[in-house]
Amino acid sequence: MRFVLDEDQRDFAAALQSLLAGSDPVRAARAWAEGDHAPGLDLWKRLADLGVLSLATEATPVEVAIAFEALGRHAVPGPWIESAAYLPVALGRAVEGVATVALPPHVPHALDADVADEVYVGSALITEVGEQLISVDPTRRLFRVAGAAGGAGDGPVDLDGPAREAFDLAVLATAAELLGAGERVLDDAVTYVKQRKQFGRQIGSYQAIKHALADVRIALDFARPLVHGAALGEVDVSAAKVACGDAAYLASRTGLQVHGAIGYTQEFDLSLWLTRIRALVTAWGTPDFHRGRLLASLVEPAGPARAVEAGAR
Incomplete structure (x- = not known):
């Protein structure tokens, strides 16, 4: 198997690299860990404007992989996997703003639920966010969430279909x-x-x-x-x-x-x-x-x- 990016994919990767290299994501990550979300949310908007949030519904998994390798290289904070990969496919639409999800048992807690505009358990929208938990990564702020029917949100979520x-x-x-x-x-x-x-x-x-x-x-x-x-x-x-x-x-x-x-x-x-x-x-x-x-x-x-x-x- 020979994998070569096409011209559009190379341009997308270069645009991502240019944006992230000039945005000081390290400062944003450190501020995010301290509870100051402003720099991270500013970076979130710039990445969203570049189309990262719509890749799962409008592009291919190749573009998703390109984007997330760049996010990992620059330690960008925020629930990007939840907002740009899982939820657009599970919901059948791109998410608006910042969204997060718990998917027990593999994702038992919701990442950055305190800053998210929408919080889900599986594909069910919920309104109650519980206590913050300690994470080995201070930039990954984990929260307990209640289930859509008022449960604990820790039961297994079905992984069939979408x-x-x-x-x-x-x-x-x-x-x-x-x-x-x-x-x-x-x-x-x-x-x-x-x-x-x-x-x-x-x-x-x-x-x-x-x-x-x-x-x-x-x-x-x-x-x-x-x-x-x-x-x-x-x-x-x-x-x-x-x-x-x-x-x-x-x-x-x-x-x-x-x-x-x-x-x-x-x-x-x-x-x-x-x-x-x-x-x-x-x-x-x-x-x-x-x-x-x-x-x-x-x-x-x-x-x-x-x-x-x-x-x-």
């Missing part, structure tokens, strides 16, 4: 965001090891550092075709989510190791991507869930006779 299609697009978006975040951590780590000196040498000249960063490069390069394949419908989206989660998590661990103690500090920008990656690895389905889904897709074509035989054992 909900399954919407869920798969959200998983693709999550995988692409992980890929973008992993690429950013690797880029920053490579830049750092070329500048940091120890014993009179750049630490990037040491073989152990080179090998560790090369492993990350390989992992990301192997994950990228799975995202592209999933966007084209040629690869199971769960495979993309697992591969991107593993690659991004390796990038975060390696990036932290080469930066040393400074990487742990909240004041250092690397922390934004470390915590985002850690949160997204289990968002929209844990690695175990997606591996189980992959296994089921592999054994399913074996046919009902084999299934009966397996159940008889």
Whole structure:
């Protein structure tokens, strides 16, 4: 499979990169974590004007993957997966403003429900938002929400029909965001090891550092075709989510190791991507869930006779 962006897709990617590079999304993310949504909402409007919110209904999954890789690379805050991937497909329309969703058990809490114009459980609009919970990523503000019928909102949501299609697009978006975040951590780590000196040498000249960063490069390069394949419908989206989660998590661990103690500090920008990656690895389905889904897709074509035989054992 050879994946090459066409001219319109390249122009869209370039426009996204230009907008985000000039918008200081790091400042917006830090303000969002502190409860100041103004910079993030300003960036939200600019991205919406570029068409990001309507990609799921007016474009293809390829454009969705392009957009979310850019969002991950720049640590853009807000419920973008919910507003631009899941809900437009589940509702059959693009959302207006900021929207979020809880989808138990894979998305048990609503992201940024305090700032959302619309909050859903599945495809049901709700009005009651509960307490805020602690997240490993301060920019991901999680809230308990009540169900549409007044329940706790923690029962399983059916993933048949449009909900399954919407869920798969959200998983693709999550995988692409992980890929973008992993690429950013690797880029920053490579830049750092070329500048940091120890014993009179750049630490990037040491073989152990080179090998560790090369492993990350390989992992990301192997994950990228799975995202592209999933966007084209040629690869199971769960495979993309697992591969991107593993690659991004390796990038975060390696990036932290080469930066040393400074990487742990909240004041250092690397922390934004470390915590985002850690949160997204289990968002929209844990690695175990997606591996189980992959296994089921592999054994399913074996046919009902084999299934009966397996159940008889």
